[in-house]
Amino acid sequence: MIKIATIAGSDASGGAGLEADLKTFEEYGLYGMAGVTLIATMDPENHWAHQVFPVDEKALKAQLDTIFKGVGVVAAKSGMLGTPYAVALTRDYIRAHHIKNYVLDPVMVCKGNDEALNPELNTAIEEELLPLALVTTPNLFEAGQLSGVSPIATIEQMKEAARIIFDKGAAHVFIKGGSKLPKQTKAIDLLYDGNSFALLEAPLIHTSWTHGAGCTSSAAIAAGLARGLSVYDAVALAKRFITQSLYGNFALNQWVGPGNPSNWRKETLFT
Numbered sequence: 001m002i003k004i005a006t007i008a009g010s011d012a013s014g015g016a017g018l019e020a021d022l023k024t025f026e027e028y029g030l031y032g033m034a035g036v037t038l039i040a041t042m043d044p045e046n047h048w049a050h051q052v053f054p055v056d057e058k059a060l061k062a063q064l065d066t067i068f069k070g071v072g073v074v075a076a077k078s079g080m081l082g083t084p085y086a087v088a089l090t091r092d093y094i095r096a097h098h099i100k101n102y103v104l105d106p107v108m109v110c111k112g113n114d115e116a117l118n119p120e121l122n123t124a125i126e127e128e129l130l131p132l133a134l135v136t137t138p139n140l141f142e143a144g145q146l147s148g149v150s151p152i153a154t155i156e157q158m159k160e161a162a163r164i165i166f167d168k169g170a171a172h173v174f175i176k177g178g179s180k181l182p183k184q185t186k187a188i189d190l191l192y193d194g195n196s197f198a199l200l201e202a203p204l205i206h207t208s209w210t211h212g213a214g215c216t217s218s219a220a221i222a223a224g225l226a227r228g229l230s231v232y233d234a235v236a237l238a239k240r241f242i243t244q245s246l247y248g249n250f251a252l253n254q255w256v257g258p259g260n261p262s263n264w265r266k267e268t269l270f271t
């Protein structure tokens, strides 16, 4: 069995965070583990307002010992870290256990917000984790924060941001334009490896129910790497995976709806 880990927050609503990661790992036929950095909850009595409860440092460290020392993984991703010690522990364990297949999803926002949750933390993510990442997977907002190219509204600006983020140490930069790049008729993402750019396109899926799409797509990239794919092949497969997941989108309530990673099993019905 191929083993993989996510270091991420728990989304109590189940669509994003480590829940999305584990569902995705399962679809790739992998054995997934999770180091929980925080618990995110949403208030049904107050417009689904988010609250974040960090897991304390000792408990996070003990989880990472269990996963990395006690079991071992061939790939890992990190998602919402939430605290400076979660960033430092992620760095320490990825380094100490020589995790080459490390995917850094530099989560700075939850869907619908365009204000960084925690600016000081973003600097730590940039300095401590970007240099360890085989692939980093910012969305347009996060790529803007990491590169200073903000807002990013064109493919040229995506390329400029990718170059800057690459120069900060990530071996590959995958910017998820998705449905957010203005004036496009496709969902466009960009991969940069320091030499060339690859644009990945998929049909635009018109829905607001995209909660967890970023988590799912970076988990799928890590899962592809765990299965031995090249970075390009892992990213291209992940793009198909997230597109299928979004075809299966649904509402949880009036505020939020996720994709459905298990929709992958029906891929041939849609292509």
Ligand code: PXL
Pocket: 008, 009, 010, 011, 012, 016, 017, 018, 040, 079, 080, 107, 109, 110, 111, 211, 212, 213, 214, 215
């Ligand atoms: O989609 C970003 C995200 C990541 N991780 C957790 C979340 C969210 C957004 O809600 O709750 C735990």
